[in-house]
Amino acid sequence: MSEATSAPPAGTVGSGDRHISGVAIRLDGVTKRYPGQDHPAVDDVTLEIAAGETVMFVGPSGCGKTTLLKMLNRLIEPSSGRIHLGDEDVTDQDADQLRRRIGYVIQAGGLFPHMTVATNIGMVPRMLKWDKQRIAERVDELLDLVGLDPAVYRDRYPRELSGGQQQRVGVARALAADPPVLLMDEPFGAVDPITRQRLQDELLRIQEELGKTIVFVTHDFDEAVKLGDKIVVFDVGARVVQYDTPERILAEPAEDYVADFVGAGATLKQLTLTRVGDVDLMQVTTATVGSDSAQVVAAAQAAGDGFVVVLDRRGRPISWPTVAELARTTTVPDTVDERLPVVGLRSTLNDALDTMLAASQGGVVVTSRRGGLAGVMAVETVMAAIQRTRTEVAG
Amino acid sequence: MWEYVTERADLVAFQAFQHVSLVVQCVLLGSLIGVAVAVLVYRSPKATALANGASAVGLTIPAFALLGVLLTPFGFGITPAVIAVTFYAALPVLRNAVVGLAGVDRSLVESARGIGMSRMRTLLRVELPLAWPVVLAGVRVSTQMVMGIAAIAAYVLGPGLGGFIFSGLSRLGGANAVNSTLTGTIAIVLLALVLDLLLVLAGRLTTSRGIRV
Secondary structure: OOOOOOOOOOOOOOOOOOOOOOOEEEEEEEEEEOOOOOOOOOOEEEEEOOOOEEEEEOOOOOOOOHHHHHHOOOOOOOOEEEEEOOOOOOOOOOOHHOOOOEEEEEEHHHHHOOHHHHHHHHHHHHHHOOOOHHHHHHHHHHHHHOOHHHHHOOOOOOOOOOHHHHHHHHHHHHHHOOHHHHHHHHOOOOOOHHHHHHHHHHHHHHHHHHOOOEEEEEOOOHHHHHHEEEEEEHHHHEEEEEOOOOOOHOOOOOOOHHHHHHOOOOHHHHHHHOOOHHHOOEEOOOOOOEEEEEHHHHHHHHHHHOEEEEEOOOOOOOOEEEHHHHHOEOOOOOOOOOOOOEEEEEOEHHHHHHHHHHOOOOOOEEEEOOOOOEEEEEEEHHHHHHHHHHHHHHH | HHHHHHHOOOHHHHHHHHHHHHHHHHHHHHHHHHEEEEEEEEOOOHHHHHHHHHHHHHHHHHHHHHHHHHHHHOOOHHHHHHHHHHHHHHHHHHHHHHHHHOOOOOOOOOHHHOOOOOOOHHHHHHHHHHHHHHHHHHHHHHHHHHHHHHHHHHHOOOOOOOHHHHHHHOOOOOOOHHHHHHHHHHHHHHHHHHHHHHHHHHHHHHOOOOOOO
């Protein structure tokens, strides 16, 4: 069922024909009524989600967006209406079998505390009766994918991980049996802003690689703009108020309701539409750990750079000492600057600005998909972008 | 008193073994019953309240009274002793199992169901293992309590160390009466401590490192 539809991914940044392993989802008049309530929690929703797209459900709390999400994997049974996955009507399928084909991620990962990371991730493959060898290989592969070293994390228990790491394992577990669809219920709600931004970047990278169909519930409109190919804005009863790309929702909110929801600072919200990879980055002098400081200092002075980005042996940035600091050493030190502000190419200008403010720095180091250095962005670049949008709005 | 014990070493050892054997078997059976009932009731607040009420009332029934009642249908011997001891053993386990199962984070249960685990698998792989430390605490309470209750079972001619206590009490003032009673009592206390230690050890071995405190 992984080769079902081939609708082009609308509104995606990056390469045009990327690999898609997701399937389309079609909701047809889906309704949920709870006994003793006058109005249905979800009222006759008809919605189509294209294969390989990331669709964000946003709306006020109690609007039914989470209920709708949970009806997709039938954690909540719809009162009426049909749900299709690809060409299949799954409304009456065995719910347990169905859920093994749909990845599910909740806040804080929902990891089982009494099982190791490997056991948690291997849960669905084990139910699908994969052999041990295959499960073990898959676990390592997935830990790699979500950026955790398998040798270090495989045998740890969830409580030995940070919130962000738990969330990564949660995503790995959801992807374990390579499901075409991923449902995410406010997954990044419980982590701090900087970790959340990193997790969002990771998700964008993973999604670029895998091309799943992702349905993502959030109450954070910035998150929706950053991650979504499309956004669905819901009102009470899961009424679809607007279903469109982030650009168009920001530019032309369908109703006052949407405009209110998007918020008054909508001109600055355009910052969430511009990716770090879309602006010109500065190239700076780099140095590998252990190389001769004097040579590096000379190279930096020749290039007119005030600082140098130090890379570890795998090419990942670890610190950015000033030329004066570096001149005091003989070889380039391998100290890792924990406060080094880093963003990815798919991060938004908003993230970059946040990261700079959090680190009290006038710039950020930008990394490419695999963690290597892509360049450096200065705060002036963000300011210029703000100026530009403001003039555009004014004009 | 030491003389009293050494002279009857074989009998004391035999009765101690009988006593522990009765307690261990009844605690096992009672724990199974307690957990099974807890699994049946913990999802429903009404059934939970009923079970908790029943276990509270059950614990107030004097052991003597229960044994007396059981005498009528079953006569003297091992059957009424086993029934009574199992009954008391099940109650603390039931109570703790309900608390333990109700204490499992609902989001974990939802997450288990969400990745396609059936009701049964969720119960066996997620809920019971997470409730296990609390259940085990109930088993420890049970074991301590029924060590004493098993002594009373000697009243209906059940096996165990209670025999020493009752024969001592019935001959109070006679030769070795106090020695007999003390032997039974001290042996029960010592065995209870040993059993508790073993249960603590079993807890360490059977609780996942991920949830051990």
